[in-house]
Every structure is written in structure tokens, then in C-alpha cells.
Amino acid sequence: MAIEHDYFGLLESGPDGSIFWSETVELGDQAVTVDLTAPDEDDVSQAALDVAAGMIASLEAIDRTSRNAMVSELDDRTSEVIEFILQQQESLGDDLEDYLVDISGDTHIDIIRSLRLISLTILADEHGGTEPFAVLEYGLDPDETDDVLLVNLNTDGDVQSVTSAD
Known part of the structure; x- marks a missing residue:
């Protein structure tokens, strides 16, 4: 069958x-892998595909919303964003500056600004549900797949949570 x-x-x-679709899209100077997946074709609606297409088309705005959500978690010293930043500072040490696109003096903000959007995964069968509909994966080093932050979005494009890959 097919949709x-x-x-x-x-x-x-x-x-x-199951359904799987993949494409690489450009976001500024970054190549972002976009995957759409669902374990059962019967659970995918046209509305879900319309929302997914809209998210891909507005990737820049979704990226901005995701980064703002990361910044809002900087006040919580126990947040996974803070833990990720501290871990990056510890593991990269003096080499951290090599990964930063701008050095403003606020290392936490500089790291969030410098994160590369690696991928967007759309879970088309979760349309309208409580589980994430889309997951954005961010990392300082796109080749280091273990050290990433994941931003989970609902169908409306609102941030549900920011978590580390651990």
C-alpha cells in the first residue's frame, strides 16, 4: 500500500x-537530515503529513523556538541543558572555543548559539497525541552522535521537553 x-x-x-521518508534540507550553511517515520501506515493521516510538511518548511522558526527553549532552561541548574553544557566544557576544555561561532563572554549562550541542528525526525503516527511528534537533534560536533541535545515538539510545534541523548 502507499500514501x-x-x-x-x-x-x-x-x-x-512501516513508512520511512528521508531528505537533506539546507538551513543556512547547515545540512539537516529530515526523516519521517511511522511503524504502521494505517496510523498516518493526511493531516499529520500536512503538519510535517509545514514543520519542514518552517524549520528556521522551529530551530529558533527550540534554541529559546534551551535558553529558558539555563535558570534551572539541574536542567539537562546545563548538564550538557557543563559536560561539553569538561570534555572539550580549551578546544571548546574551536566549536563556538561567536564568543560573547556568556559561554552558556555561546554554546547554544553554536549548536548545529543535525536532524529533525518526524514521528507521523504521533499526530495529536501526547508523545513527541517531532524531535530535533543538536550537537556541537555533528560527527559526535553521543553528545547531543534532543528537543521534543508536539503537533503544534510547541516544545514539550529538552533532553540529552543519555
Whole structure:
């Protein structure tokens, strides 16, 4: 079976009924991997695909919202954003400045600004549910897949949580 959509084209399901679509999109000077996935084609609606296409089209705004959510967690000394930043400072030491795109004197903000958006994963079967509909993956070093922050969004594009990959 298959689902057809104006943005995604023909989405054919695998032998197990799952759907997977992948594309690389440009965001400024970054290449971002965008994946759309669902374990069962029957759980994917046209509305979910429309929302997913809208998120991809507004990736810049979603990125800004996600970074603002990270900044808002800087007040909580136990947040995963703070833990991630401290871990990056410890593991990179003096080399940290090599990863920063701007050095303003506020290291926490500089790290958030310098994070690269590595990927956006859309869980199309979670449309309208309580689980994340989209997950953005950020890292200072796009080749280091263990040291990342994940921003979970609901169907409306609102941030549900910011977590580390641990």
C-alpha cells in the first residue's frame, strides 16, 4: 500500500507496514537530515503529513523556538541543558572555543548559539497525541552522535521537553 502527499510524494510502506521518508534540507550553511517515520501506515493521516510538511518548511522558526527553549532552561541548574553544557566544557576544555561561532563572554549562550541542528525526525503516527511528534537533534560536533541535545515538539510545534541523548 502507499500514501500520496503533495510534499512527500508517494510514501510506500515496507513489508512490515512501516513508512520511512528521508531528505537533506539546507538551513543556512547547515545540512539537516529530515526523516519521517511511522511503524504502521494505517496510523498516518493526511493531516499529520500536512503538519510535517509545514514543520519542514518552517524549520528556521522551529530551530529558533527550540534554541529559546534551551535558553529558558539555563535558570534551572539541574536542567539537562546545563548538564550538557557543563559536560561539553569538561570534555572539550580549551578546544571548546574551536566549536563556538561567536564568543560573547556568556559561554552558556555561546554554546547554544553554536549548536548545529543535525536532524529533525518526524514521528507521523504521533499526530495529536501526547508523545513527541517531532524531535530535533543538536550537537556541537555533528560527527559526535553521543553528545547531543534532543528537543521534543508536539503537533503544534510547541516544545514539550529538552533532553540529552543519555
